[in-house]
Amino acid sequence: MALSLDDVKRIAQLARLEVTDTEAHQVLAQLQAIFALIEELQSVDTRGIDPMSHARPVALRMREDHVTDGNLRELFHSIAPQVGAGLYLVPKIIE
Amino acid sequence: MIDASLSELAQALSGKQISSVELTQLFLERAQRLNPGLNAFVTLDPEASLAQARAADERISGGQLQPLTGIPIALKDIFCTKGWLTTCGSKILSNFIAPYDAHVVELLKGAGAVSLGKTNMDEFAMGSSSETSHYGPVRNPWDRDTVPGGSSGGSAAAVAARLAPAALGSDTGGSIRQPAALCGISGLKPTYGVVSRYGMIAFASSLDQCGPMAKSASDLAVLLTAVAGFDVRDSTSLERPSEDYRRDLDRSITGLRIGLPKEFFGEGLAPDVARAVEAALADFRRLGCQLVDVGLPQSRLSIPAYYVLAPAEASSNLARFDGVRYGYRAPEYTDLRDMYMKTRAQGFGAEVKRRILIGTYVLSHGYYDAYYLQAQKVRRLIAQEFADAFRLCDVIMGPTAPTTAFRLGSKTADPVQMYLNDIYTVPAPLAGIPALSIPCGFGDTGMPVGLQIMGDYFQEARMLGVAHQYQGTTDWHRRRPAGCD
Numbered sequence: 001m002a003l004s005l006d007d008v009k010r011i012a013q014l015a016r017l018e019v020t021d022t023e024a025h026q027v028l029a030q031l032q033a034i035f036a037l038i039e040e041l042q043s044v045d046t047r048g049i050d051p052m053s054h055a056r057p058v059a060l061r062m063r064e065d066h067v068t069d070g071n072l073r074e075l076f077h078s079i080a081p082q083v084g085a086g087l088y089l090v091p092k093i094i095e
Numbered sequence: 096m097i098d099a100s101l102s103e104l105a106q107a108l109s110g111k112q113i114s115s116v117e118l119t120q121l122f123l124e125r126a127q128r129l130n131p132g133l134n135a136f137v138t139l140d141p142e143a144s145l146a147q148a149r150a151a152d153e154r155i156s157g158g159q160l161q162p163l164t165g166i167p168i169a170l171k172d173i174f175c176t177k178g179w180l181t182t183c184g185s186k187i188l189s190n191f192i193a194p195y196d197a198h199v200v201e202l203l204k205g206a207g208a209v210s211l212g213k214t215n216m217d218e219f220a221m222g223s224s225s226e227t228s229h230y231g232p233v234r235n236p237w238d239r240d241t242v243p244g245g246s247s248g249g250s251a252a253a254v255a256a257r258l259a260p261a262a263l264g265s266d267t268g269g270s271i272r273q274p275a276a277l278c279g280i281s282g283l284k285p286t287y288g289v290v291s292r293y294g295m296i297a298f299a300s301s302l303d304q305c306g307p308m309a310k311s312a313s314d315l316a317v318l319l320t321a322v323a324g325f326d327v328r329d330s331t332s333l334e335r336p337s338e339d340y341r342r343d344l345d346r347s348i349t350g351l352r353i354g355l356p357k358e359f360f361g362e363g364l365a366p367d368v369a370r371a372v373e374a375a376l377a378d379f380r381r382l383g384c385q386l387v388d389v390g391l392p393q394s395r396l397s398i399p400a401y402y403v404l405a406p407a408e409a410s411s412n413l414a415r416f417d418g419v420r421y422g423y424r425a426p427e428y429t430d431l432r433d434m435y436m437k438t439r440a441q442g443f444g445a446e447v448k449r450r451i452l453i454g455t456y457v458l459s460h461g462y463y464d465a466y467y468l469q470a471q472k473v474r475r476l477i478a479q480e481f482a483d484a485f486r487l488c489d490v491i492m493g494p495t496a497p498t499t500a501f502r503l504g505s506k507t508a509d510p511v512q513m514y515l516n517d518i519y520t521v522p523a524p525l526a527g528i529p530a531l532s533i534p535c536g537f538g539d540t541g542m543p544v545g546l547q548i549m550g551d552y553f554q555e556a557r558m559l560g561v562a563h564q565y566q567g568t569t570d571w572h573r574r575r576p577a578g579c580d
Contacts, residue, residue, distance in 0.1 A: 003456075008452065011452050011459065014455050014459060015410060015452060016417070016432070017440050018433075018436035027452065031453065034511060034514075035453075036511075037402065038399045038457075041396065041399045041466070041469050041470055042469070044473055046472035049472040049476060050472070050475060051468050052472070052478060053471055054301060055286075055287035055301065055302075056287065056288055056333065058331070060330050060331075063327075072194070076420065076421075078194075079421045081418060081419070081422075081424035082424070088419050090419055090431050090434065091434055092430075093430070
């Protein structure tokens with residue numbers, strides 16, 4: 001698989017990472033080397049093998065749908081970059 | 096006092112030979128004096144630590160003594176600490192004061208331990224050398240031109256230089272064991288799910304596990320007993336009865352079957368590391384253990400599988416750092432999307448960005464099955480191979496890292512070379528099994544070598560016993576680097 005410069009720019013967009021052209025070129029070479037390492041996986045016969053997503057065969061616990069930690073809005077807002085009227089503030093997205 | 100074990104410190108505290116305030120002052124003084132040359136700590140707050148020490152002294156006077164009461168413990172900067180900066184080695188969290196304590200921090204405080212400070216680390220625990228920290232590289236106390244390993248390099252260097260009696264670290268692909276090996280200390284990654292991840296900043300959630308780092312296996316057992324246990328706030332925390340991990344320390348290891356995977360002794364292993372590990376295996380044979388050959392042929396696939404799974408999970412976990420709710424926000428931007436793009440571009444370092452890009456790619460449309468799903472299948476093959484091996488042996492031993500500590504900057508330009516450092520440490524977290532590293536000698540340049548001991552699920556107590564019996568007949572774990580008096 002050959003990773004292209006366009007791929008790097010596309011995934012950087014998906015990952016919400018601004019990259020300059022110079023950075024994209026540098027990263028491309030590094031990612032190509034890393035994918036050469038990863039490519040070995042393709043040679044393994046895994047027919048009939050279940051994917052392993054968790055180290056132990058356990059199911060996620062369910063719980064009652066009720067608040068357990070109280071109203072922590074002020075505490076959480078105290079460390080936010082920008083808040084107002086009890087809300088997180090971001091640049092306007094609807095004109 | 097700086098070389099004392101945790102149980103010796105507890106005895107000195109209960110016998111009133113020293114107070115917690117005096118002990119905390121002793122380590123704070125050392126940390127302040129020696130840290131400039133090591134960069135092991137990123138946050139020290141003597142006033143807060145001493146306040147905790149005073150409270151511990153009151154508990155001790157009141158006779159409420161638990162094994163860690165009054166003992167200072169250093170915390171990797173990945174653990175949220177209420178009122179203290181928690182940066183995870185990143186610029187993006189450079190102003191983040193956690194609004195709550197991690198579960199393990201709560202447990203330590205509940206036991207009366209003193210939080211000594213926060214230790215430096217690779218950014219978001221992504222690294223094997225502690226060089227990717229936004230706050231500068233950590234230096235190895237045995238040779239300050241070499242790396243301490245990573246990502247828990249600050250915790251390892253702090254314990255090795257006796258700036259702290261013990262520390263907490265985290266291990267995703269080797270981040271406790273590899274720095275323990277490179278700094279000549281002991282470190283344990285428990286079975287996945289044994290220690291709560293609540294409040295431990297997530298890197299790769301199906302692999303991340305908190306564990307103890309200390310001078311000896313018996314100290315690891317004390318610290319693990321204090322931090323392990325079920326926590327409802329971590330959805331993958333295991334509901335099991337709590338354990339005393341000290342219970343097998345004095346158990347005989349005569350007849351113990353030690354599995355040796357030839358894949359851990361082949362190409363890529365430095366001769367001086369091989370010599371030290373083989374000498375340790377000869378010691379175990381003298382202690383009455385039986386050495387048996389086991390095969391882990393799929394372990395060669397651990398690095399490729401890990402470098403799909405861990406970046407995939409990281410790219411998802413790190414999506415939360417967007418400059419909206421906490422942490423760094425870029426000073427200038429045109430709209431919301433630009434704010435995200437610039438905040439993340441400025442807030443993350445090069446290695447973190449690389450892994451986010453790898454992860455985003457392997458999870459993207461058209462590549463998920465070929466990479467992510469395939470890596471998860473290979474992960475099961477690796478886990479099955481360990482299960483087969485543990486039918487033939489009680490523990491598996493081998494080197495922790497292929498070489499001793501390498502020189503600062505020597506591998507930063509080549510990510511693949513850096514990743515290959517993890518060759519012996521990555522298989523255990525993929526399988527989810529516990530693994531530890533203890534010092535077993537020194538290489539050609541006088542740098543420490545680590546012996547890795549892996550066990551089946553929940554065999555921590557037995558493994559710690561095996562390590563303790565070895566440390567009862569050797570003194571590698573008592574060696575202290577020069578210049579750390």
